[in-house]
Amino acid sequence: MLPDATTLRLEACEVDDPTAQITLRVQSTQPRAPCPLCATPARRIHSDYGRTLADLPWAQYRVCLQLRVRKWFCRNRACQRRIFTERLPTVAAPWARRTLRLAQRLVALGMALGGKAGVRLGHAWDLAVSRNTLLRGLRRQPAPSFPPPRVLGVDDFALRKRHTYGTILVDLERRQPVALLPERTAEPVAQWLREHPGVEVIARDRASAYAEGARQGALAATQVADRFHLLQNLAEALTQVFTTYGRVLDAVNAMERQQPVPLSDGTNAVPVPPPPTPPAEQARAAQRAARRQTCYDAVWAVHRQGWSTAAIAAQVDCSRRTIERYLQMPTWPVPQHRRHYGRSILNPYKASLLERWNAGCHTAIQLFQELQPRGYTGSYRRVTAYVSRIRQAQGIPPRRQGRRQRLPVVAEPVSQPLTPRRATWLVLRRQEQRTAAEAQQLAQLHAQSAEVAEAIDLAQDFPHLVRPRQPEHLDPWLARASTSGLEAIRRFASGLHDDYAAVKAGVTLPWSSGPVEGHINRLKMVKRHMFGRAHLDLLSRRFVRAPDGG
Numbered sequence: 001m002l003p004d005a006t007t008l009r010l011e012a013c014e015v016d017d018p019t020a021q022i023t024l025r026v027q028s029t030q031p032r033a034p035c036p037l038c039a040t041p042a043r044r045i046h047s048d049y050g051r052t053l054a055d056l057p058w059a060q061y062r063v064c065l066q067l068r069v070r071k072w073f074c075r076n077r078a079c080q081r082r083i084f085t086e087r088l089p090t091v092a093a094p095w096a097r098r099t100l101r102l103a104q105r106l107v108a109l110g111m112a113l114g115g116k117a118g119v120r121l122g123h124a125w126d127l128a129v130s131r132n133t134l135l136r137g138l139r140r141q142p143a144p145s146f147p148p149p150r151v152l153g154v155d156d157f158a159l160r161k162r163h164t165y166g167t168i169l170v171d172l173e174r175r176q177p178v179a180l181l182p183e184r185t186a187e188p189v190a191q192w193l194r195e196h197p198g199v200e201v202i203a204r205d206r207a208s209a210y211a212e213g214a215r216q217g218a219l220a221a222t223q224v225a226d227r228f229h230l231l232q233n234l235a236e237a238l239t240q241v242f243t244t245y246g247r248v249l250d251a252v253n254a255m256e257r258q259q260p261v262p263l264s265d266g267t268n269a270v271p272v273p274p275p276p277t278p279p280a281e282q283a284r285a286a287q288r289a290a291r292r293q294t295c296y297d298a299v300w301a302v303h304r305q306g307w308s309t310a311a312i313a314a315q316v317d318c319s320r321r322t323i324e325r326y327l328q329m330p331t332w333p334v335p336q337h338r339r340h341y342g343r344s345i346l347n348p349y350k351a352s353l354l355e356r357w358n359a360g361c362h363t364a365i366q367l368f369q370e371l372q373p374r375g376y377t378g379s380y381r382r383v384t385a386y387v388s389r390i391r392q393a394q395g396i397p398p399r400r401q402g403r404r405q406r407l408p409v410v411a412e413p414v415s416q417p418l419t420p421r422r423a424t425w426l427v428l429r430r431q432e433q434r435t436a437a438e439a440q441q442l443a444q445l446h447a448q449s450a451e452v453a454e455a456i457d458l459a460q461d462f463p464h465l466v467r468p469r470q471p472e473h474l475d476p477w478l479a480r481a482s483t484s485g486l487e488a489i490r491r492f493a494s495g496l497h498d499d500y501a502a503v504k505a506g507v508t509l510p511w512s513s514g515p516v517e518g519h520i521n522r523l524k525m526v527k528r529h530m531f532g533r534a535h536l537d538l539l540s541r542r543f544v545r546a547p548d549g550g
């Protein structure tokens with residue numbers, strides 16, 4: 001029961017039931033104690049005094065050690081210390097108020113859960129501790145050590161999105177993060193690589209900073225532009241194309257809304273039309289769009305005169321980030337309509353509402369009252385608005401009861417309306433994962449405009465050369481993309497040209513498709529799962545800010 005029975009002897013044990021506390025009176029029995037300064041074993045006792053230590057709880061009882069320890073005379077005349085208190089390295093740290101084993105348990109608790117959650121579980125286990133104590137215990141731990149990695153993944157991560165970024169280095173073979181660096185620039189990466197030789201492969205994203213850092217720090221290592229980021233960059237370029245050609249998406253969405261919805265019994269239903277935008281909201285959106293376009297035109301006007309981004313920002317009233325975004329768009333994109341997002345609190349109930357409607361229940365208040373017991377918490381107004389859209393689909397004039405005639409069956413359209421992002425993922429999704437409706441949507445998109453069709457073809461061919469590793473197709477693809485009429489695709493291709501060796505390595509080398517690719521794709525997940533705030537603190541003290549316990 002004692003932390004160390006070889007140096008401690010139990011003198012008495014008191015159980016106090018009302019306060020649920022056990023007090024153990026314990027005496028140190030060391031026959032001699034080494035001086036902490038000169039390590040000479042001392043024999044003469046000076047005095048003794050009491051220490052109180054909290055220990056692991058026993059059942060629902062808190063346990064407290066009343067420990068008698070002694071002070072000794074150092075007999076080394078050359079030593080500066082005349083009198084010292086004996087150390088009990090197996091029981092507790094000097095000056096500690098907790099036994100070593102209790103402190104270790106708290107560190108384990110903090111390591112697994114971090115501050116606040118650790119405190120909550122600690123209370124359930126009768127370990128009274130504050131979150132600051134938990135975090136302090138973590139920071140006192142030595143940084144974990146790792147064998148030098150051979151295959152290293154380098155990526156950035158956000159400490160605070162859009163404000164502060166750091167760099168994470170992951171041993172891709174062991175799937176272990178090995179270091180966090182305080183910035184996402186070349187120098188810290190180069191420095192780390194110089195201090196940790198032996199890295200043979202560096203898988204990185206396509207930011208030039210990491211390429212430069214890897215070149216400076218480990219010239220001999222093979223650089224790989226990893227597939228995850230290649231495909232991510234492609235997706236960004238494609239989203240830009242769809243943003244520029246927003247009218248094409250609108251046309252596809254409008255067509256989709258006209259088409260009858262095939263039902264499982266082989267018949268067709270009338271689609272529910274999209275919600276109308278209220279005139280006030282429409283006017284506000286038009287104002288916003290006009291303001292943005294003015295800014296966009298101004299940015300381009302001064303950019304053509306050769307101004308730098310900083311100079312433009314000083315002149316035009318918008319942020320540098322916005323200016324950079326505008327300069328990536330050679331033509332003014334069609335403003336996106338929020339209504340296309342189609343998120344509504346009514347969505348989960350639409351199927352049953354339509355079922356009841358088609359069965360002949362045409363009273364909005366009754367439909368509303370039927371939905372409420374099923375958990376619908378939205379307003380009645382929302383139901384009436386939806387009902388009026390159904391009536392519009394069926395051709396029943398407003399404020400008139402549907403006559404007792406056979407009305408067409410109504411249904412929600414199968415596919416969601418396209419936004420630039422949805423269109424991007426529709427294109428990049430693997431063919432076998434597309435539903436029939438999605439394939440049809442894609443075909444419509446492809447048929448709408450020659451430019452968009454070109455972007456789709458190029459974008460779909462790229463994963464075919466990346467995923468199954470076909471480097472021989474890379475050069476022809478680059479040639480096609482570089483002569484494309486689409487600015488965003490051309491810029492993506494020229495980026496690949498600039499980083500050609502690493503890109504080629506990414507689509508050529510066998511090890512990059514095996515475990516490395518898996519690791520790379522899991523990199524974001526690893527970051528999320530392996531780095532609670534506690535681990536983050538532990539690996540790099542530089543990141544410690546005011547502990548918020550989260």
Ligand SMILES: [Zn+2]
Pocket residue numbers: 035036037038039040074075076079080081
């Ligand atoms: Zn001494």
